[in-house]
Amino acid sequence: MLTLLRLFRNRKKNTGRLIARGLSYAKGGHYSEAIKVYTQAIRQNPDDMRAYNNRGGAYEHIGDYRQAIADYDKAIELKPRDAEIYYNRGIAHGKADQPEPAIADFDKAIELNPKFADAYFNRAYIYDVLLQNQQKAIEDYTQAIQLKSKLIEAYHSR
Numbered sequence: 001m002l003t004l005l006r007l008f009r010n011r012k013k014n015t016g017r018l019i020a021r022g023l024s025y026a027k028g029g030h031y032s033e034a035i036k037v038y039t040q041a042i043r044q045n046p047d048d049m050r051a052y053n054n055r056g057g058a059y060e061h062i063g064d065y066r067q068a069i070a071d072y073d074k075a076i077e078l079k080p081r082d083a084e085i086y087y088n089r090g091i092a093h094g095k096a097d098q099p100e101p102a103i104a105d106f107d108k109a110i111e112l113n114p115k116f117a118d119a120y121f122n123r124a125y126i127y128d129v130l131l132q133n134q135q136k137a138i139e140d141y142t143q144a145i146q147l148k149s150k151l152i153e154a155y156h157s158r
Helices: 002-027 031-044 049-061 065-078 083-095 099-112 117-130 134-147 152-157
Strands: none
Touching: 002 031, 002 049, 031 049, 049 065, 049 083, 065 083, 083 099, 083 117, 099 117, 117 134, 117 152
């Protein structure tokens, strides 16, 4: 029993190291390398939401929104109460010109974290630019400003 526990802890520690290495590659703009490392982390520990979420971000940066959304789907399956993952998937849907699922993801992110200013801002952007609904956009830009007064883009967009 002790050996299994030790094995599990080592696997978790190694997965954490791989995720850290992936983040380093991603911060340096080496998204393809980051994807490879996150994939290794997923093979090692397929229940680690962080690897899917981060790999989704790397795919998003290289423009593979379909794969990014698939990774965010898996991350949400593993941690369904994490507002940040819904937000990330909403961004990917927006970049993929899929406004309705983007709005649904921002709605969920806001439901889970009502003070999530960036989710209000990005939902406003979708309403404004992709759906041409200025009234809803103004409401969300205003809410984003109330929550995060230094969100300069919201002032300019409103």
